Amino acid sequence: MIIIKPKIDFEVSVEAELTPELATKSVEEVKKFKVYYGNRIVELGELFEIRKEGDDKKLVFEGDFSRVKWIGTKMVDGEIVVKGSVGANCGAFMKGGRILVEGNADDWLGIEMAGGEIIVKGNAGNLIGCAYYGDAVGMTGGRIVIEGNAGNYIGEKMNGGEIIIKGNAGDFIGTEMRAGVIEIHGSCGFVGGDMRGGEIRIKGSFELLPTFRKTEKGWVGDVNVKGEGVIKQI
Amino acid sequence: MLWIKNGIVVDPKNKINLEKMDIFVKNGKIVPESEIKKGDCKVIDASGKLVVAGGVDMHAHIAGGKINTGRTMRPEEMRVVRNIAGKFRASVGRVLLTAPAIGYEYAKMGYTTSFEAATPPVSSLHTHEELDSIPMIDKAALPVFGNWHLVFKCIEEKNIEKLKALVAWAIERSKGFGVKVVNPGGVEAWMYGGNVKNLDDQVPGFGVTPREIITWLIRANEELGLPHSVHLHCNNLGVPGNYQTTIESIKLAKGFKNEKRQVLHVTHVQFNAYSGSSWRDFGSGAAEIAKLVNSMDNVTIDMGQPIFGHATAMTGDAPFQFTLHKLLGARWSNKDTEVETGAGIVPIGYLPNNPVHAVQWAIGLELGLLTESDKVALTTDYPNGGPFTEYPYIMAMLMSKKMREGELKKVHQYVQKATNLPSIDVEKTLYEVIHMTRSLPARILGLENKGHLGIGADADIAIYNLNPLETDFSNGFEKVYKAFKVAEFTIKGGEVIVRNGELLKEVYGRTFWVDARKKVDLEVVMQDVKNYFQYYSLQLSNYGVEERWLKKPERLEVV
Ligand SMILES: [Zn+2]
Numbered sequence: 001m002i003i004i005k006p007k008i009d010f011e012v013s014v015e016a017e018l019t020p021e022l023a024t025k026s027v028e029e030v031k032k033f034k035v036y037y038g039n040r041i042v043e044l045g046e047l048f049e050i051r052k053e054g055d056d057k058k059l060v061f062e063g064d065f066s067r068v069k070w071i072g073t074k075m076v077d078g079e080i081v082v083k084g085s086v087g088a089n090c091g092a093f094m095k096g097g098r099i100l101v102e103g104n105a106d107d108w109l110g111i112e113m114a115g116g117e118i119i120v121k122g123n124a125g126n127l128i129g130c131a132y133y134g135d136a137v138g139m140t141g142g143r144i145v146i147e148g149n150a151g152n153y154i155g156e157k158m159n160g161g162e163i164i165i166k167g168n169a170g171d172f173i174g175t176e177m178r179a180g181v182i183e184i185h186g187s188c189g190f191v192g193g194d195m196r197g198g199e200i201r202i203k204g205s206f207e208l209l210p211t212f213r214k215t216e217k218g219w220v221g222d223v224n225v226k227g228e229g230v231i232k233q234i
Numbered sequence: 235m236l237w238i239k240n241g242i243v244v245d246p247k248n249k250i251n252l253e254k255m256d257i258f259v260k261n262g263k264i265v266p267e268s269e270i271k272k273g274d275c276k277v278i279d280a281s282g283k284l285v286v287a288g289g290v291d292m293h294a295h296i297a298g299g300k301i302n303t304g305r306t307m308r309p310e311e312m313r314v315v316r317n318i319a320g321k322f323r324a325s326v327g328r329v330l331l332t333a334p335a336i337g338y339e340y341a342k343m344g345y346t347t348s349f350e351a352a353t354p355p356v357s358s359l360h361t362h363e364e365l366d367s368i369p370m371i372d373k374a375a376l377p378v379f380g381n382w383h384l385v386f387k388c389i390e391e392k393n394i395e396k397l398k399a400l401v402a403w404a405i406e407r408s409k410g411f412g413v414k415v416v417n418p419g420g421v422e423a424w425m426y427g428g429n430v431k432n433l434d435d436q437v438p439g440f441g442v443t444p445r446e447i448i449t450w451l452i453r454a455n456e457e458l459g460l461p462h463s464v465h466l467h468c469n470n471l472g473v474p475g476n477y478q479t480t481i482e483s484i485k486l487a488k489g490f491k492n493e494k495r496q497v498l499h500v501t502h503v504q505f506n507a508y509s510g511s512s513w514r515d516f517g518s519g520a521a522e523i524a525k526l527v528n529s530m531d532n533v534t535i536d537m538g539q540p541i542f543g544h545a546t547a548m549t550g551d552a553p554f555q556f557t558l559h560k561l562l563g564a565r566w567s568n569k570d571t572e573v574e575t576g577a578g579i580v581p582i583g584y585l586p587n588n589p590v591h592a593v594q595w596a597i598g599l600e601l602g603l604l605t606e607s608d609k610v611a612l613t614t615d616y617p618n619g620g621p622f623t624e625y626p627y628i629m630a631m632l633m634s635k636k637m638r639e640g641e642l643k644k645v646h647q648y649v650q651k652a653t654n655l656p657s658i659d660v661e662k663t664l665y666e667v668i669h670m671t672r673s674l675p676a677r678i679l680g681l682e683n684k685g686h687l688g689i690g691a692d693a694d695i696a697i698y699n700l701n702p703l704e705t706d707f708s709n710g711f712e713k714v715y716k717a718f719k720v721a722e723f724t725i726k727g728g729e730v731i732v733r734n735g736e737l738l739k740e741v742y743g744r745t746f747w748v749d750a751r752k753k754v755d756l757e758v759v760m761q762d763v764k765n766y767f768q769y770y771s772l773q774l775s776n777y778g779v780e781e782r783w784l785k786k787p788e789r790l791e792v793v
Contacts, residue, residue, distance in 0.1 A: 086487070132309075133308075133309040134308055134309040134311070135310050
């Protein structure tokens, strides 16, 4: 297990593609890992205190990481625990393993994620489990759970996996969704535009587009794209 | 001063084929040995290496509204980092490159000139701003004329003097190089949601037909004596059965003659060489087109070769772009431009196992192989057919049947019955392929100092790590491809700018523009121009590009 703590308050964002794989290396090697601080390439050890305890494949982030982007990107196994808030693109392209964020998560959480699990105890930003701008497919597998509220654009172009939001969410839920499940326990805005497949379940209130038809399964659409997606009140 | 020693030179314009010789450079030009002092020369030892003129791309979309809209709507194209800012400019792009990347990638490949193939006159300031941001190469832009209300009016009135004055005025105002025609009449019809299908369809709202637009513009172009001929993107592009329209359009060149060059250049013919009546019975009409072009001495074409992988369709052919968007369900951007033209942009990809794409790929090669090498230039219609960085793939394919046989196994087998490619035995020689990428495009464009290594030519030179005397082009295609991908030396205007594919020095090339105002009386058209400016969103006094705004303009005056 590697424990990472910021040495300073960051003036600009840090871009650090840190995965549990690092925990297999020595502290000295970890300190030399290259990250961006603004437009400069620096060593991880310049910005963070680094400690090693035991050999499990686990990273623990202590402190405020809300300006640190790309934590857990492309990770395939192991565990990440962020004891504060985390910056954008956390868990992007993730294939396996587990990320637990005890604070809040910024935008682009779990984009194009294919497997594994992300749990956020606080709130999350926009664009959870989406496709990156211009890409054709968003999240294809795995699970994202937000205990608090979430922003706009949840599961855009999603093609598998599961997103559960225990609080409220904003607009554009499951836009162009093809498969998978989005569950919102609170209320949200517009849902399912250009949805082709998959299921969106909502406990609270939501805005339905006029292009969904009522059936026994729930609201089915989006008719505009001959979609067979389902929106259900639970 | 430069002394390129002992290279094996191929220079088709000067009928030099695989001769071991020295090349001398002074003040950016190729000079005879007598004009230099050998002691003062930087010497490049080119022993056992191929020395040719820098490549000339006669048709690519490298600057202006279309490629920029393409970049905006395709953020996913911008995630490939090619250069981090430092000695050279930051540059990114997968196939759709940023302006610096375009210059750098051409230079790395040994190309030193490229022409933007379509700019609406009204937006040519933007085009020039972007051309000025492309380092390393010489460039120019072709303004479009085939759907301009003013052009229609001159033709309706059958007033050739007025049309010539308009063309000369517009080329000067746009700091353009020649006359581009895109789907004549069809883009105007698109303003009402339509298109034209035949050369004799009437353009909505005007008493003109595509046949008249093409013929009158050829006549105006030839009477003005512009360096380049009319450069035509035919009607019905991308439509099964369109090869017949292409054949009819090519025949419109009959009756015109020019001693120096063709009178009609038909561009990216692959997209206009389809037989059949739908995508189900779609096939190749390349052989018929090649046969016709071979039989005429005043028409040239370029390939528009698709490359498997990512591409972006961007043409002034707005109705075609809409059809493509509907066909693929892909993103689409439409651009309508004052009363001059329109355009559209759609992301595409060419997949080997898609029967339509496989046939398109085969048609491009058929055109390259079956057309005489003196009449077909090598292009991908970048980025419509794919990246220009794959020109070496096309060069190697044209020279090796064995390479084609290997590639044919990887594509959808529908090509076997829908095209002639599998049965074509032609293997172009190195001399022919160097002509198709250098001296021929330069001649087609009317650039006398480009594309060759004769005395007085611009010292744009590429040296490749390939000994042509010891290379088996039929079997050694992988080596040939690799050698042409990365120039060992690229020399631009006498300066070494690339060494072994590494950028050495950033230079900015010239922008050529053509001034034919002396050949006309501009006054005959100015009243009409003023009237039409009621429909423009800008004043006539603010229209056009001043020469002093360009970084390195070079005026070619027609007298
Ligand atoms: Zn083009």
